[in-house]
Amino acid sequence: MLAAGPSKKKRSGEDIYRQACDVITGGVSRNTVFRRPHPFYASHASGCYVTDIDGVEHIDFANNMASLIHGHAHPAIVSAVVEQLMRGTAYTMATESEVAFAQLLHERVPSFERIRFVNSGTEAVMALIKAARAFTSRTMIAKAEGSYHGTYDFAEVSQTSNPSNWGDIDEPNRVPLVNGTPQGVIDNVVVFQYNDIERTIALLDKYAENIACVIIDPIAHRIGLFRASDEYVDALYAWTRKNGALLAFDEVVTLRVNYGGAQESFSVKPDLTSIGKIIGGGFPVGGLAGREDVMKVLDPRESKILYPHSGTFSANPITMTAGRLAMELFEREAVKNLNALTQIAKNQVMEAGRVAEIPVSLTGDGSMFRIHFRSKTPNTYREAYQPKEETAVLREFLDFMHVQQHIMMINTGTCMLSTAITQNEVDRLSQAMLNGFRHIKPKLDALNGTPNTP
């Protein structure tokens, strides 16, 4: 070749996105990374630092939507995966790796009597709902307004309800997410108010005979990252016992909160739990775990298999190896330390809010917190709901954090910490937040009707 240039021309985000739009719908394979004028593109990452294609380093408080509990490229995980990689990534046989990993999770969380692995949180929740139906021979599920449980259409109902369509608080409208959702989906989903015992129980009673399971996130991210109250979970538990239904926890996000998952802090155990995110050690994963007798619906040894289930990539040894190691490294002490550091971060962020004189409240638990630009901590989905103007301010804040302060957060305004974070990064976070708060203060003041000057 004549006059060959550099082996690979460095391209801007704008260039890449232009090409992307010609081959990928919207230029992104997941809407969560979409932004204008174009998405950010990652080059490489290590620990809690992600370097973008322009060479700019960011501190990562998002961790691929909360899925990387040790940050990026943890040496022990990389090395174990490389070893497995050279032995193959998937076979038409079982492997010891899935048994070892299931054993670890089984010992870690008392309600995980039996486990099945799948490939994503979406598949985990779908499997959970199908298992609950198969066990109870009932077809309805009950879920909380505003809760996110993946992309299975039954689980998506009322995920993004808003004041124009959410309807009566006593029996909220069942709002489909996707155009063309069959009425037969909507008819099989009861939507209740999270943490509202009286309304929830009254509504469940109305459909008591048909409800297969009641599903909640014990700390509900999209609702506002609120923890379910002990009394609420007790009431759901009692109701499901009385009415022949199952209590299901979606712990795809929240398993990180305690050594034994968010469920460790409740006095009652769920019958079924969906898991995902951090248990993959950075690789695609999902899982369904729960009571032995319920999980039996999946058992191929039964003469009639109530719920036949397979999956080409389920329990592949790369995910199983990375996941097991990630969870081994996330032992009791590591969980405790990470949660303690997160508490320090929350204190510093609250202090930054006071210094900047803007209203800030934080929700969350364990190694997760979400910021609300409100002086009073919201307690429900409808309270926490952000009108368009508030969302615009949040988006501007997050963009400022990313572009000016080089801090990555989740697009709901949430930080999901990894064990790679140290006090140094927490200090940089709170300083960046202070700058961010000052940046949006005029707009927040305008929104809240507060005069801009004292």
Add this chain to the structure above:
Amino acid sequence: MLAAGPSKKKRSGEDIYRQACDVITGGVSRNTVFRRPHPFYASHASGCYVTDIDGVEHIDFANNMASLIHGHAHPAIVSAVVEQLMRGTAYTMATESEVAFAQLLHERVPSFERIRFVNSGTEAVMALIKAARAFTSRTMIAKAEGSYHGTYDFAEVSQTSNPSNWGDIDEPNRVPLVNGTPQGVIDNVVVFQYNDIERTIALLDKYAENIACVIIDPIAHRIGLFRASDEYVDALYAWTRKNGALLAFDEVVTLRVNYGGAQESFSVKPDLTSIGKIIGGGFPVGGLAGREDVMKVLDPRESKILYPHSGTFSANPITMTAGRLAMELFEREAVKNLNALTQIAKNQVMEAGRVAEIPVSLTGDGSMFRIHFRSKTPNTYREAYQPKEETAVLREFLDFMHVQQHIMMINTGTCMLSTAITQNEVDRLSQAMLNGFRHIKPKLDALNGTPNTP
């Protein structure tokens, strides 16, 4: 520690399975690898050879349920994945790798105007169905009796219909797979006879106003690995044009058949295609591809997003890197050579059947073939359907092939070849088949009422 033993005790399959049963339902995370008395466990694999935990080497004609087009641990894929691994496995940002891979697929298959990646074939078909509904504002789908399209419950209807429940051939019963499937699912699925133009069109006409898409595998594995006839696909295409519905191909399995997928050999193009398996290069993957205007339902740039979609692990750079490389290596010449070798294998297997004097017919196309112990090639699901006694013989044959002959096949009696296979392995396959045929001949003769002696 005192008197430490060997660092890792070698365990038998029986030992591992006993432990597995205490922590994983049925001891397996996917029913396809279940067998009695216990599953086979893989130790490591390279190219077309898989070594089990007892050190026995097997030739792999299954390739993790058809997902490994270059066999195991291809050096170029391993090396590219290791490089990516050290840069991280997933970020809360986009990467160039998804754009490069989408570009490759876009250029390879003319109907892939736009693409979106997900994590499994199940997610791909679910996304396809939801996109078709979102685009047409209709709720029904139409699928073929006996076809497998993953574990989304709408796609599962009549997947395993049998003579006791399949009903009238003119309008087959809609048989749910999982106990507790809502009636609202069943009501939205029309089940037709694959390759039967007259009956299919008559049935589609009956529900014409409500059908969002007609979905077929162009070479339907579970139905019997039959290719759709040109006339059939033309008829479906014409019907969908006339009635405002979409034509969808499930090419999760069949993309391998030609350079441009099985669809390359038809004169009409599908509107939407689900993909998976080989495009992951050994890692969890799925994809949805199709017409730009249809795919727009997923576009986050639209003021009203008809189908909002995300996924934590979708388009992760490990899968994108491995998948792109696998598909790059599977170029025109490689496809041609693999298909030619498969044709030789089919000829040799047919010859083995003649020598063993048992009835054998083969279906399939490209690098896939399925064996039917019938003298007349079946043409439909109902013809190919195996009663329990036939399934028992097939299972005995496959077990003999695995345990005695060290040949791995897919549990339907199917071989899915990889580019790692050479004439040497094909010769060993046909010799093993000959042995296997002789092993089951007495049982086959008894089944067919043929005298055991000439």
